Amino acid sequence: MAAALLALLIVTGLYLLVFYRVGAPWQSVERLQADPYLGRWIRSLHRFASDAMVIAVLLHAWRLFAQSRSWGPRALAWTSGVVLLAVLFISGWTGYVMVWDTFGAELAIGGARLFDALPVLSEPVRRIFAGDQAIPSAFFFINLFLHVALPLGAAAGLWIHLSRLARPTLLPPRPLLSAVFGALTALSIFFPTPLAPEASLLTVERHVPADLFFVFWLPWANALPPWLAWTGAVGTFGLALCIPLFLHRPRSGSWTPSVVDERHCTGCNQCPQDCPWDAITMIPREGGHGVQSALVARVNPLRCVSCGVCAGSCAPMGVGPPGQTGRDQVARVRETYGVADVNELRPVAICCEHAAPDYLAPLRARGAEVRRVSCAGNLHTSAIELTLRAGAPGVMVFTCPPRDCRGREGPKWLHERLFNDREAELQSRVDRSRVATVVMSVGDPEGVLDAWTAFAAHLQAHDTQIPSAFDDPLGAYCEPVPLENSR
Amino acid sequence: MRPAVWARPAAGLTVAAFGLIALRAGSLAPLRTSAVGESVLRLSWSARPERIEQCRRLTDAELAERPQHMRLRWECEGRFARYLLSVRVDGRIVASDTVRGGGLRNDRPMHLFREYALRPGERRLGVTLRRIDASVRLDSTGGQVAAGAAAADRETREAQERRVRRAEALPDSVSLDTVLVVPTGRVALVSYASGERKLVFRTGQ
Numbered sequence: 001m002a003a004a005l006l007a008l009l010i011v012t013g014l015y016l017l018v019f020y021r022v023g024a025p026w027q028s029v030e031r032l033q034a035d036p037y038l039g040r041w042i043r044s045l046h047r048f049a050s051d052a053m054v055i056a057v058l059l060h061a062w063r064l065f066a067q068s069r070s071w072g073p074r075a076l077a078w079t080s081g082v083v084l085l086a087v088l089f090i091s092g093w094t095g096y097v098m099v100w101d102t103f104g105a106e107l108a109i110g111g112a113r114l115f116d117a118l119p120v121l122s123e124p125v126r127r128i129f130a131g132d133q134a135i136p137s138a139f140f141f142i143n144l145f146l147h148v149a150l151p152l153g154a155a156a157g158l159w160i161h162l163s164r165l166a167r168p169t170l171l172p173p174r175p176l177l178s179a180v181f182g183a184l185t186a187l188s189i190f191f192p193t194p195l196a197p198e199a200s201l202l203t204v205e206r207h208v209p210a211d212l213f214f215v216f217w218l219p220w221a222n223a224l225p226p227w228l229a230w231t232g233a234v235g236t237f238g239l240a241l242c243i244p245l246f247l248h249r250p251r252s253g254s255w256t257p258s259v260v261d262e263r264h265c266t267g268c269n270q271c272p273q274d275c276p277w278d279a280i281t282m283i284p285r286e287g288g289h290g291v292q293s294a295l296v297a298r299v300n301p302l303r304c305v306s307c308g309v310c311a312g313s314c315a316p317m318g319v320g321p322p323g324q325t326g327r328d329q330v331a332r333v334r335e336t337y338g339v340a341d342v343n344e345l346r347p348v349a350i351c352c353e354h355a356a357p358d359y360l361a362p363l364r365a366r367g368a369e370v371r372r373v374s375c376a377g378n379l380h381t382s383a384i385e386l387t388l389r390a391g392a393p394g395v396m397v398f399t400c401p402p403r404d405c406r407g408r409e410g411p412k413w414l415h416e417r418l419f420n421d422r423e424a425e426l427q428s429r430v431d432r433s434r435v436a437t438v439v440m441s442v443g444d445p446e447g448v449l450d451a452w453t454a455f456a457a458h459l460q461a462h463d464t465q466i467p468s469a470f471d472d473p474l475g476a477y478c479e480p481v482p483l484e485n486s487r
Numbered sequence: 488m489r490p491a492v493w494a495r496p497a498a499g500l501t502v503a504a505f506g507l508i509a510l511r512a513g514s515l516a517p518l519r520t521s522a523v524g525e526s527v528l529r530l531s532w533s534a535r536p537e538r539i540e541q542c543r544r545l546t547d548a549e550l551a552e553r554p555q556h557m558r559l560r561w562e563c564e565g566r567f568a569r570y571l572l573s574v575r576v577d578g579r580i581v582a583s584d585t586v587r588g589g590g591l592r593n594d595r596p597m598h599l600f601r602e603y604a605l606r607p608g609e610r611r612l613g614v615t616l617r618r619i620d621a622s623v624r625l626d627s628t629g630g631q632v633a634a635g636a637a638a639a640d641r642e643t644r645e646a647q648e649r650r651v652r653r654a655e656a657l658p659d660s661v662s663l664d665t666v667l668v669v670p671t672g673r674v675a676l677v678s679y680a681s682g683e684r685k686l687v688f689r690t691g692q
Contacts, residue, residue: 051514106520116600122589123533123598130531130600132678132689179503187507193515202674202689204527210518218518 002060003158003170004177005053008184010151012046017148022140025100026198033195044188050092051213052184057085067354067406068247073164073277073303075244080161082240084154091150092214094143103208105129105199110218117226131201164303166278169403256322257304258311260297264318267293270423274313274377276408279303307407308378312417315424317380326380326424329373333383337390345369345391347456350384351398352376354406355440359398359448366452368396376400376437377410381417381426388434394459396452398440411439433462526669528576530601530614532679532686536588537656539620540565560642561649567593568620570657574603575613585619597657607671614677614686615662661686 019039021028032039061081064070070078097108112125128135162168171177196209210218221229262285272280285296297319299310304321311320317327337345349368351360352375360370369392373379376399384395397418399411415437416422426435438451542563550558567588574582581603589595661679663686669675676689 047514048510051510055510103518106518122595124600126600127531127533127598130529130678131674131676132531183503183507187511191511193511202676204525204672204674205520206525206672207517207519209515212513212516212518215518222520 001172001176001180002053002056004172004180005049005056006151006155006158008049008181009046009053010155012042012049013148013151015042016046017144020098020144022137022144025098025140029099029101030195030198040192041185041188044192045184047193047211048184048187050095051211052180054088054092054213057081057088061085063404065243069406070244071247072244073279073305076164077161078244079241080157082237084157084161085240086237087150087154087157089214091147091154092211094147094150096211096214098140098143098147099195100135100140100199101196102199102205103196103210105201106205106208106210107215107218110215110221114221114226114229117230129201164277165408166276167409173403257301257306258299258308258319258321260299261318261325262296264314264316265293265296266316266318267295267297268315268423269295270313270315271297271310271319274309274409274413276307276309277303277305279305280310280319305407307375307410309375309407309410309413312377312380312410312413313424314380317382320378321374324374324378326382329380329383330386333386333390337387337392345393347394347396347459348387348392349396349398349452350376350379351440352400352405352410355398355400356442356445356448358442359440359445362445362449363398363452366449367456368452375405375407375410376414377405377407377412379414381424384418384435385427385430388430394434394436394455396435396455397437398448399437401439401441404441411437434459526605526607526671527674528574528603528605528612528669529674529676530572530574530599530678531676533596533598534657534679534681535596535652535655536567536570536593537618537653537659538563538565539568558641559645561645566620568618568657570597571615571617571619572599572601573613573615573617574601575611575615576603576605577611578613586616605669605675607669607673609666609668611664611666612675612677612688613662613664615660616657616686617660617662618657655681658684663688 015038016032019028019032029043032043034040064074064078093107093111097104097111109126109129112129115121116124116126128139162170172180194209217229217233220232224232258279267282267285269282272278272282279300280297281300282295283298285294297310299319306321306324308321308324311317311325311329314320314326317325317330320326320328322328346367346369349360349363349370350373351363351370353372354375360372364370376397379397384397387395397414399414400406402411405411413422417424418426418435418437419432426432436451436455438448438455440448540563542561545553545560545562550560569585569587572582572584572586573580582601586597586599587593588597657679661684663677665688667675667688677686678689679685680687
């Protein structure tokens with residue numbers, strides 16, 4: 001959403017730029033404001049979109065922080081995001097100063113006060129705003145330059161921000177995008193932002209109409225000694241930058257990076273395509289175990305976040321985080337159903353453990369055999385097939401919301417493998433009416449439980465043929481070989 | 488009891504409406520920037536402090552030893568003067584500070600920017616800037632009278648430059664003592680007029 005709002009800001013900003021004059025800043029904005037058809041609401045849209053962008057960026061950062069998604073390979077995205085947030089605030093500062101109304105002057109003086117505390121210039125910047133001389137046009141030109149250059153630099157910084165991601169998603173779903181843009185446009189048309197009076201440096205303003213999304217810091221900065229304000233700002237910025245240092249990769253075995261069992265790698269090039277973090281490359285195979293292919297997959301552990309999507313993508317089950325490979329999943333199914341009474345088997349709910357753990361107990365209460373998986377994309381289709389062949393009436397996979405997947409792209413790839421024959425696909429011999437996927441989002445317990453109830457009813461109504469005995473899976477599946485013993 | 492079909496969209500619309508109201512309110516929040524009924528006394532100027540220096544006239548032999556581009560007849564060492572800034576409002580001293588030139592070596596002009604809260608109404612303002620360090624006279628005991636027209640011309644030029652620098656510098660003492668009516672919410676600005684070499688007063692309209 002932030003990227004879409006940045007695009008909106010650039011478009012509206014280009015329009016405003018045409019009319020802005022550094023020699024008469026407030027007067028040029030006043031002329032814009034006097035245009036009731038376009039100028040007024042485009043200026044308002046520019047302002048409200050910038051506020052919405054601050055909210056979008058902070059929510060995005062908070063979500064990733066709350067989900068501990070800043071460690072390891074994600075650290076670059078986090079630190080670059082913090083820098084981009086700082087750029088956003090500085091860019092907003094220059095934008096409001098450019099208008100040169102009472103708020104702009106207050107912001108300029110507040111910023112100059114902080115800047116003067118730095119041992120950079122011998123002449124205080126605040127003297128520009130003393131009131132005994134006109135503000136030089138160069139000051140507004142520098143502001144204009146920064147206000148244009150910083151967002152363009154932010155657009156370039158976005159490339160770094162997203163560089164570790166494969167197939168980054170910049171735009172929100174179209175309905176949400178349309179709703180946000182429409183709401184901001186309506187707000188701008190019906191409740192446009194007024195223009196404050198022109199700045200007068202020899203007048204003390206008691207109140208100014210301030211944009212708290214950008215200048216929430218100003219009251220503190222004015223009240224505190226400059227060195228303390230700087231300490232707070234630099235400390236907050238530094239702490240935000242260092243958050244990845246405090247959030248290490250979890251030490252448990254399930255969070256170790258993926259490894260490739262070269263004996264089973266067929267060089268099909270599917271796992272590099274599916275990996276959401278570009279952590280897998282194909283390299284020439286060096287000798288080895290009865291060579292099947294010229295290429296073999298290699299995982300870069302520094303870029304792997306252990307989502308396990310590669311395990312779900314590998315038909316011969318030769319890659320994945322230890323304990324989460326397709327072979328491990330098949331072995332667990334065998335272990336579970338090898339001792340189960342086929343007449344007592346219940347429909348299986350396989351749930352992403354990050355989605356909504358609170359819903360697992362209600363699902364059990366509604367007759368589900370609940371199993372967890374680290375990510376829906378980690379689930380191997382062979383485990384589903386084996387579950388069905390073992391006698392389970394049906395399998396419903398509960399995934400994260402597609403845009404909120406911890407591993408990225410898990411729900412998407414699972415759906416493709418189950419229903420659209422993507423590599424490591426669910427075999428055609430499996431009855432698709434016994435398999436379903438549902439998004440399990442926090443805040444929607446009715447939706448989740450209704451979906452499960454409907455699925456269970458559907459299974460009962462169709463009286464799906466349940467095998468009378470445990471199939472021999474060895475005919476269809478590889479012998480499970482623990483990865484740690486395979487080398 | 489299950490929520491009605493329309494409940495979810497209605498809740499969404501309500502949240503969106505409140506979100507927009509909050510967005511506009513946050514975007515145009517009145518920010519208090521000064522105390523009610525307050526005015527400001529602002530001092531702002533940029534002036535070069537007087538240089539306190541001990542000068543010695545070089546002999547012809549000493550001058551000849553210097554590189555061509557460094558041959559000044561008078562060699563001066565010293566520093567820039569410190570000044571005592573005193574601000575009084577209705578006879579009460581609100582500030583009494585030592586001020587000096589800018590830069591790490593204090594060899595830059597004195598850039599001063601101070602603000603003091605002021606109650607509106609008729610006020611007697613006094614601002615004084617007085618040099619702390621005593622000046623030092625030229626020492627002309629060393630060396631001899633310049634010989635030749637070119638040397639004399641150079642010496643004259645140097646003397647002229649020193650006179651100009653002294654004239655541009657702050658005087659030993661400048662002060663402003665005046666009674667004025669300070670309107671509410673206005674800035675009373677005191678600055679230094681270098682041409683007239685005095686502190687001048689200006690108030691906002």
